[in-house]
Amino acid sequence: MPKILIQYGKSGALRYLSHLELMRALERSFRRANIRIQIGQGFNPRPRVSYGPALPVGTGSLAEYMVVEVIDSVAEDNLLEKMVSVLPKGLNIYRAKYIEGKQGLITSAVQSAAYRAKVKFGSDIEDVAALITRLREENRLSTRHKDKEKWVETNKAILDWQVKRKNGSIYDFYMLLSMNDQNSLRPEAVINKLSEMFCQAGKIELLELCRIEQYVNRGNPLINIYDFYEGVTMGSEFNKS
Amino acid sequence: MGLSNMGLQILYEILNDQDDIVAERVYAPWIDMEAAMREAGIPLFTLETHSRVADLDVLGFSLQHELIYTNVLNMLDLAGIPIFARDRDASYPLVIAGGPGAVNPEPMAAFFDLFVIGEAEELIVELADIIKDWKRTGGGGKQELLRRLSAIPGIYVPSFYDVSYTDNGLVREIKPNKGARATVRRRVIKDFNKIAVPTKPIVPFVDAVHDRCSVEVMRGCTRGCRFCQAGIIYRPVRERTREQIVSGISQILNNTGYEEISLSSLSSTDYTLIEDTLKTLSDEYTEKGVSVSLPSLRVDAFSVQLVKEIAKVKKTGLTFAPEAGTQRLRDVVNKNVTEDDILSTVRTAFEAGWQRIKLYFMIGLPTETEEDLQGIADLAKKIVDIGWQSLDRLARNRLMVAVSVSAFAPKPHTPFQRVAQNTLEEFERKQKFLGENIRGRHLTFKWHDAKSAVIEGTIARGDRRLADVIYNAWRLGCKFDAWTSEFKYDMWVQAFSDMGLDPRFYAARERTFSEILPWQHIDTGVTAEFLQDEYERALSSETTEDCRFNVCSSCGVCTNLDVDNILFG
Numbered sequence: 001m002p003k004i005l006i007q008y009g010k011s012g013a014l015r016y017l018s019h020l021e022l023m024r025a026l027e028r029s030f031r032r033a034n035i036r037i038q039i040g041q042g043f044n045p046r047p048r049v050s051y052g053p054a055l056p057v058g059t060g061s062l063a064e065y066m067v068v069e070v071i072d073s074v075a076e077d078n079l080l081e082k083m084v085s086v087l088p089k090g091l092n093i094y095r096a097k098y099i100e101g102k103q104g105l106i107t108s109a110v111q112s113a114a115y116r117a118k119v120k121f122g123s124d125i126e127d128v129a130a131l132i133t134r135l136r137e138e139n140r141l142s143t144r145h146k147d148k149e150k151w152v153e154t155n156k157a158i159l160d161w162q163v164k165r166k167n168g169s170i171y172d173f174y175m176l177l178s179m180n181d182q183n184s185l186r187p188e189a190v191i192n193k194l195s196e197m198f199c200q201a202g203k204i205e206l207l208e209l210c211r212i213e214q215y216v217n218r219g220n221p222l223i224n225i226y227d228f229y230e231g232v233t234m235g236s237e238f239n240k241s
Numbered sequence: 242m243g244l245s246n247m248g249l250q251i252l253y254e255i256l257n258d259q260d261d262i263v264a265e266r267v268y269a270p271w272i273d274m275e276a277a278m279r280e281a282g283i284p285l286f287t288l289e290t291h292s293r294v295a296d297l298d299v300l301g302f303s304l305q306h307e308l309i310y311t312n313v314l315n316m317l318d319l320a321g322i323p324i325f326a327r328d329r330d331a332s333y334p335l336v337i338a339g340g341p342g343a344v345n346p347e348p349m350a351a352f353f354d355l356f357v358i359g360e361a362e363e364l365i366v367e368l369a370d371i372i373k374d375w376k377r378t379g380g381g382g383k384q385e386l387l388r389r390l391s392a393i394p395g396i397y398v399p400s401f402y403d404v405s406y407t408d409n410g411l412v413r414e415i416k417p418n419k420g421a422r423a424t425v426r427r428r429v430i431k432d433f434n435k436i437a438v439p440t441k442p443i444v445p446f447v448d449a450v451h452d453r454c455s456v457e458v459m460r461g462c463t464r465g466c467r468f469c470q471a472g473i474i475y476r477p478v479r480e481r482t483r484e485q486i487v488s489g490i491s492q493i494l495n496n497t498g499y500e501e502i503s504l505s506s507l508s509s510t511d512y513t514l515i516e517d518t519l520k521t522l523s524d525e526y527t528e529k530g531v532s533v534s535l536p537s538l539r540v541d542a543f544s545v546q547l548v549k550e551i552a553k554v555k556k557t558g559l560t561f562a563p564e565a566g567t568q569r570l571r572d573v574v575n576k577n578v579t580e581d582d583i584l585s586t587v588r589t590a591f592e593a594g595w596q597r598i599k600l601y602f603m604i605g606l607p608t609e610t611e612e613d614l615q616g617i618a619d620l621a622k623k624i625v626d627i628g629w630q631s632l633d634r635l636a637r638n639r640l641m642v643a644v645s646v647s648a649f650a651p652k653p654h655t656p657f658q659r660v661a662q663n664t665l666e667e668f669e670r671k672q673k674f675l676g677e678n679i680r681g682r683h684l685t686f687k688w689h690d691a692k693s694a695v696i697e698g699t700i701a702r703g704d705r706r707l708a709d710v711i712y713n714a715w716r717l718g719c720k721f722d723a724w725t726s727e728f729k730y731d732m733w734v735q736a737f738s739d740m741g742l743d744p745r746f747y748a749a750r751e752r753t754f755s756e757i758l759p760w761q762h763i764d765t766g767v768t769a770e771f772l773q774d775e776y777e778r779a780l781s782s783e784t785t786e787d788c789r790f791n792v793c794s795s796c797g798v799c800t801n802l803d804v805d806n807i808l809f810g
Contacts, residue, residue, distance in 0.1 A: 037530075
């Protein structure tokens with residue numbers, strides 16, 4: 001069956017969808033668009049769709065990926081057009097291509113992800129820059145997630161970063177974080193830690209968080225998921241649809 | 242939770258299809274959300290446009306059962322709307338209600354401006370037209386609006402009726418004032434096929450109850466179970482054509498992308514074209530990964546055969562409702578099901594591969610004795626034995642018969658509307674008895690909280706004086722009474738005693754045939770004679786046949802409401 005890799009995003013109120021809710025909303029959208037997905041075998045047949053790493057509730061994204069096994073090959077443009085007309089506001093599809101599917105699951109391919117955090121704090125860019133440098137030099141950082149404590153090596157967890165002033169005390173804080181290894185770190189954890197260290201100048205307030213890209217490596221040069229999966233041309237198949 | 246309500250979906254679509262009407266949804270926020278809203282001073286708002294509920298023209302509630310009544314009060318309060326209708330002038334929304342609870346509107350009469358009795362598909366548009374006209378012409382006060390609305394058949398304006406009581410607390414008289422009709426007759430859609438299948442349901446993102454493509458294949462049920470209110474207040478049986486069902490489903494699936502189809506009604510396997518319809522649907526949708534389900538199964542082999550067809554892969558569990566443990570008591574309640582039916586049905590189910598059977602029973606039915614309770618335990622054990630015989634060695638390990646027992650609350654407009662409900666003590670003694678007797682491998686026993694059934698039964702047959710009790714209960718902190726974790730029985734008891742009323746007067750008292758019932762002025766089309774006759778037949782264990790397939794039982798609905806059963810099979 002043809003496999004198609006799709007880059008999609010979620011924003012606005014739909015940032016608050018859980019991964020399961022997101023899956024259901026997407027799969028229902030495919031049905032509405034009349035794009036038939038292969039149904040699996042077994043006790044509880046599920047559509048053959050594989051997703052990338054789950055996005056935390058409340059985090060938006062410009063670069064989520066899914067691989068869908070479709071029954072009829074539909075031209076990429078046509079698929080985008082059909083899907084965009086049925087997707088709920090806040091879900092978006094950016095691009096799609098047919099792939100061979102020999103390169104494994106997205107969840108295991110992802111090694112790092114870039115985030116943009118819109119933050120508010122009452123100090124200078126230089127202070128924050130110094131702070132992040134300090135954090136990375138501290139080497140080890142304890143984080144807590146769902147009552148589990150974990151130590152990460154900060155310089156391996158925070159691969160790269162950049163802070164840009166937007167206006168007044170609002171900044172865009174970009175960070176490239178490791179995923180899929182023992183040093184994987186959630187962006188909120190970085191902000192929280194910085195906020196703790198920053199206490200003399202008040203808190204760093206996280207206003208909005210967005211995943212902007214996911215990569216299959218951790219540096220130089222970064223290769224994103226979409227480029228990583230080799231595309232195939234479906235050729236004359238499209239003439240049918 | 243509220244999203245699955247079919248009635249609301251239907252009206253939502255009818256109203257929004259009108260050019261100049263906008264219908265939006267509002268649900269009771271859960272306790273944490275309510276606390277956050279009150280803390281932040283955010284009044285109740287609609288889901289679609291976040292409009293303040295207090296700014297609406299009309300606020301409608303669906304009264305699905307009595308244990309949501311305190312939620313109505315809480316929502317009005319959260320919306321900043323005075324709770325009692327008498328405190329609201331024309332600057333507030335008109336607060337209205339419908340649904341099964343409206344057939345005894347009296348306990349809630351003080352809070353609503355009007356009730357819709359019966360089916361609202363046609364009525365709601367007539368109501369909206371009058372309100373539009375009233376607004377356009379500059380009104381004339383709320384009384385004038387209510388007067389005009391009360392002319393619509395099926396609309397009940399409680400303030401147009403005065404109720405007086407005897408020294409003993411019985412209803413002496415229900416007297417229309419302001420020229421209102423003596424009785425309000427239930428509205429019924431004569432030809433159900435003229436009402437389009439709602440095809441644009443809201444698709445929620447969150448995991449909601451019954452979040453699926455649901456089409457009402459028919460309305461009404463004439464099986465005639467004597468405890469069942471729905472069996473009375475949705476008469477007669479009106480089927481949809483198969484074409485309408487199939488095309489409705491196709492449109493809904495296109496619009497929603499749902500992965501499950503449900504054929505809903507009070508008893509869908511009674512739909513005369515059910516076999517053909519299921520086959521059509523299953524041929525069309527199974528390979529597309531869309532499953533088909535039937536929400537309620539009759540206890541017969543035919544039903545099991547049907548489900549076997551549609552549940553090709555997944556056989557989780559089957560649920561049946563024998564209701565009572567002995568043939569005598571099943572005849573009393575007119576559940577036209579024999580023990581042979583039950584046993585052969587479960588045998589078919591086990592042989593088809595099901596291993597888990599759930600059985601629903603009621604305790605506290607009229608004339609019930611210990612023998613009937615023992616009958617529940619015996620029947621459950623017989624079913625375990627059949628399972629043991631029918632299943633192979635491996636499947637036997639997973640054999641499970643789950644007995645679920647609820648406490649009977651007599652409902653208005655049923656043949657049992659005058660019987661005494663069991664007291665809490667009686668219910669608990671019976672539950673204890675069953676708990677001791679329904680034991681063993683492959684058996685589980687679950688019971689519904691009898692305390693909430695007693696409060697439900699009390700309010701269900703209450704009169705207007707209960708308004709103060711419900712208000713008081715809400716003030717004491719009662720809400721979400723249908724949720725076991727939130728239900729506060731002691732607060733309800735206090736709410737009654739604070740008002741000098743005894744719950745047992747309403748629930749646990751046998752009423753004579755001459756006693757005026759608080760809901761006497763609500764006319765479902767079923768005659769008092771029929772209900773009395775059915776009750777007397779119940780006492781002598783005489784069954785009454787389904788008028789769909791046998792002789793007319795003379796309930797009065799067809800003649801009084803000028804309707805007929807409509808069947809296609």
